[in-house]
Amino acid sequence: MAYSEKVMDHFANPRNVGEIPDADGVGEVGNPKCGDIMRMYIKVNGDVISDVKFKTFGCGAAIATSSMATELIKGKKIEDALKLTNKAVMEALDGLPPVKVHCSVLAEQAIKAAVSDYYKRKGIDPLPIVGEI
Numbered sequence: 001m002a003y004s005e006k007v008m009d010h011f012a013n014p015r016n017v018g019e020i021p022d023a024d025g026v027g028e029v030g031n032p033k034c035g036d037i038m039r040m041y042i043k044v045n046g047d048v049i050s051d052v053k054f055k056t057f058g059c060g061a062a063i064a065t066s067s068m069a070t071e072l073i074k075g076k077k078i079e080d081a082l083k084l085t086n087k088a089v090m091e092a093l094d095g096l097p098p099v100k101v102h103c104s105v106l107a108e109q110a111i112k113a114a115v116s117d118y119y120k121r122k123g124i125d126p127l128p129i130v131g132e133i
């Protein structure tokens, strides 16, 4: 069995799929390894991410990691959400097969891109989107 039960659960029943029409920040990132795309929407209340949704043209691992990542940042402070790494998301899912590690980077980068967009709208310097694939 290549995928953990948690990965299969989040793939079959992804949490927080969709769009937020009046989002405070929207981030879109693409995975140069496979061409897949992810868009993340956030609502911000004070310094807390009060709601988050995502859509992806991606594989099952990308869906599962985004689903888990949204669960991990919902209700969290922005500064804590920015500390979420793809490694931490993979650990929360009980791991991914090595060839699928690059898929988990999309979620981490999409969160940072959404926060960056939020900052930009508020006139704060946007974040550099960095990430290792």
Ligand code: FES
Binding pocket: 034, 035, 036, 057, 058, 059, 060
């Ligand atoms: Fe696109 Fe994985 S290569 S779904």
Ligand code: FES
Binding pocket: 031, 034, 035, 036, 058, 059, 060, 061, 062, 100, 102, 103, 106
């Ligand atoms: Fe493209 Fe997984 S293969 S994100």
